[in-house]
Amino acid sequence: MTTEIKKDYDNPKYYDNREVSWLGFNYRVLQEAADKRNPLLERLGFLAIGSSNLDEFMMVRVAGLQDQHYLGENIVDSKKQWTPDQQLDAIAEKNKENVVYQYELYDQVVAECRDQGIYFISIDQVHDEEQENIKQFYNESVFPTLTPLGVDAYRPFPNLNNKVLHLFVNLQREDEQQIAIVPIPPLVNRYYHYQCKNKHFLVPVEEIIQYHISGMFAGYTITSSFFFRVTRNADLDIHEEGAEDLLAVIEDYLIKRRNGRAVRLEVDIRSEDTDGLAHDIDYLMRQLDLEDRDLYLIDGPLDLTGLNAARDAVEAYYPELVFEKFSPVYPRELQGSDVFKASEHKDVFFHHPYDSFKPIVQFIADAANDPDTVAIKQTLYRVSNNSPIIHALKTAAEHGKQVTVLVELKARFDEENNVQWAKVLEEAGCHVIYGKTHLKTHSKIAMVMKQKNGKLTRYVHLGTGNYNDKTARIYTDMGVITTDEAIGQDATDFFNYLSGYSDQPHYKHLHVSPFDIRDTYMEDIDQEIEQHKEHGNGHIIAKMNSLTSKPVIKKLYEASQAGVKVDLIIRGICCLNPGIPGLSDNIRVISIVGRFLEHSRIYWFNNNGEEKLFLSSADMMTRNMIKRVEIEFPILDANIRSELKEILKIYLDDNTKARYKLPDSNYDYVTNDQAPVNAQMVFMAKAEAEKSSIRHAKQNSENWFSRIQNRILQRRRK
Structure with a gap:
C-alpha cells in the first residue's frame, strides 16, 4: 500500500489548485464578517478586505491565466493538471459563490447596523430637510469633478479606468438615442454622512450623482442608467533584459499598466428600470472583449472596499463597535538601554505588533546619528508613505555614513512608491541598488557597522516582515537583532552578493533562495524522517502564509507516511490535502484569520530533542523558492527558541479563530471541550x-x- 502511494505522488486528487485554494482563504476572510464575536464595524471592515483582496487576485492571478488562454498557451498547473481555461472556469464557479455569500453578509451586517442607529440609505430615503444640503454638496463638491463621456462616431468607446465606478446612461431626444458613461471620481468620499435625532445616515455618493445627473445632459431625457466597474490586468511583463536603467523601465511599465486588458466586469443590477439592461451589458462585454465567466451581476452596491469610508465616518461615535485600542509593549530588555547595547549581550527578539516596532526604527535612526557608525546596509520591499526608516537613511548619508539600500522596484503595487523612494535616497547620497535580474528581493535584513575602540561590530536585524511602521501595527511578524559574528559575516556576504558580481556565497547560518531555502528545508524533513525511524518522536511544525511548492508538499507527504507528526499553520493558500489515509493522515492544517494579518513564517523541527528553529521572509511557495531572493535564518538563542515554541503551541491550541482543513479541501472551525483560546x-x-x-x-x-x-x-x- 505504501509503495503504491509513493509511486502516485503526482495524482491530482492529492492536491488543491492554487487559485481555488486562495478563493477558499478569501471565503474565510468573509466569514469574519459573519462572526458576531467581532465588533460590528470591524465586520464591515472584513467585507471591505475581502473585496480588496479579490481585486488584486483578479488583476494578477486571473489576468495571468487569461493571457495564457488568449495566447493559446495550454500550460497545465503542476498540481491539478488543469489548463488555463479549466482554471478560469473553476475560479469563476467558486468566486461567484463567494460573491453571493459576501452580499448576503452585507445585507445582514447593514441590518444589524440599523439596530445600532447607523443607516445605509438610498437617496430617495433621505430626510426632506437634508435633501437641500445634499443638493448643495453635489453642486459644489461633486458636479465640478464629473466628466460625461459620450460614445458615437466622433467619440470612441473610452478607456475606462481600472477599479473605478462608472454610471452607464441611456439618453433620448425625439428619435435620437445616445449613450454616455460617467466615471465616479475615486477621490470623492464614497458616502455622504449626516446625523438626525442621534441617528447616523450614510448615502452612497454614486446614488447622489445618479439622482442629479439629468442636469448634465440638457435637452436629453435619461431613459435608464446603471453602475458598472471594470477590473484590468495589472500583471504586465517587465522587460529587464538589456535594460540600461531599470528605474525608467518601471516608470514606463506603470504607464502601460493603467491600460491593461479588462479581466472582469461587475454590474449593479438593482436598478428598477431594467429595460435594455441585458442589451447594454452585452454591449460592454463586446467592447471589453470579455467572456460570460468574466461577468458578475451584483445585487448590491459595487466595490465594497468603500465600506472602510463608512466605518471611518461613524467610528468616533461608536467606539464600542470597533476593536478596543491596543498599543504594543516596548520590550523589557530595552527599558533603560538602547538596542545596540542590549544586542551586544544577547540576541533581542521582537514579536510584532505585540512588541513595538519603534526599536527597529530607532535601530536605523540612532545609527544614523552615532559618530561610531561606519556603514548601514538594508533591503526595502514595502515602506510607509512617510517612512521614518527612509528619513533615517537619508540622515545617515548626509552625515557621511556609507549607506547602501536595495529598493525592490518590482514590489507589486508598490512600484511607483518605491521608484520615488529610490530617487529620494539617491539624491541624499545613498548608494541605491534595485536587486537581481529576473528575481525579486523579498529579504528583510538590515546591518549597522560600528567602529569602537579599534573594533568593528556588526549589528544585524533579520525579520519576517517589511520595514513598514504602518503595517507593523496590523501584521504579525517577527525579527531578531544579533551581533553573532557568523551571522554578521553572512550578512556582509549577502549584501556584497546583491551589490557586486559573484556566485551565491556559501553561508554559515543563513539559507538564501533561490533554491537554497527549499532544498535545505527538504533536507531537514529527510533528517526528521530518519530521526523518527530511530527514535519515534518525529515532529514538524511550520507556520506560513501559503504552501504551494510541490516538491515540499511531496516531502511532507513522505514524512507523514513515515509516521512523522506534521502541524501546519497556514493562513492562506494550501495546496496540500491533509488527512488522506495512508498519505497525509499524520498532517494537520489550520488557518487563523483574525484582527491581525498573520504574516510571520516559523519552521521548527524536533530533531530528536536537538531542535532546529528558523524564521524566514519566505513562504513555501514556488515563487519564493525559485523566483525571489529570500532569507531563512536560525534562532541561535535558547531562550528565544523556547519563546517561539510557546508561541507555536498557542497557535495550535486556538479553538476560537482557527479553522482546520478537511481532506475534501473545505475548512471547519476548530471545536473542542478545552477552554477558549484566541491566539x-x-x-x-x-x-x-x-x-x-x-x-x-x-x-x-x-x-x-x-x-x-x-x-x-x-x-x-x-
Missing part, C-alpha cells in the same frame, strides 16, 4: 501584562529612590 487575544493579553509589570517596576524603583532621598534629607536636618 491573538492571548498575545495581546501577554503584552498588556508585560506593560503593567514594567510600570510597576518603574513605580517601585521611583518609590525606592524617593525613600532614599527622604532619608538623606532627614539626616541632613538632624
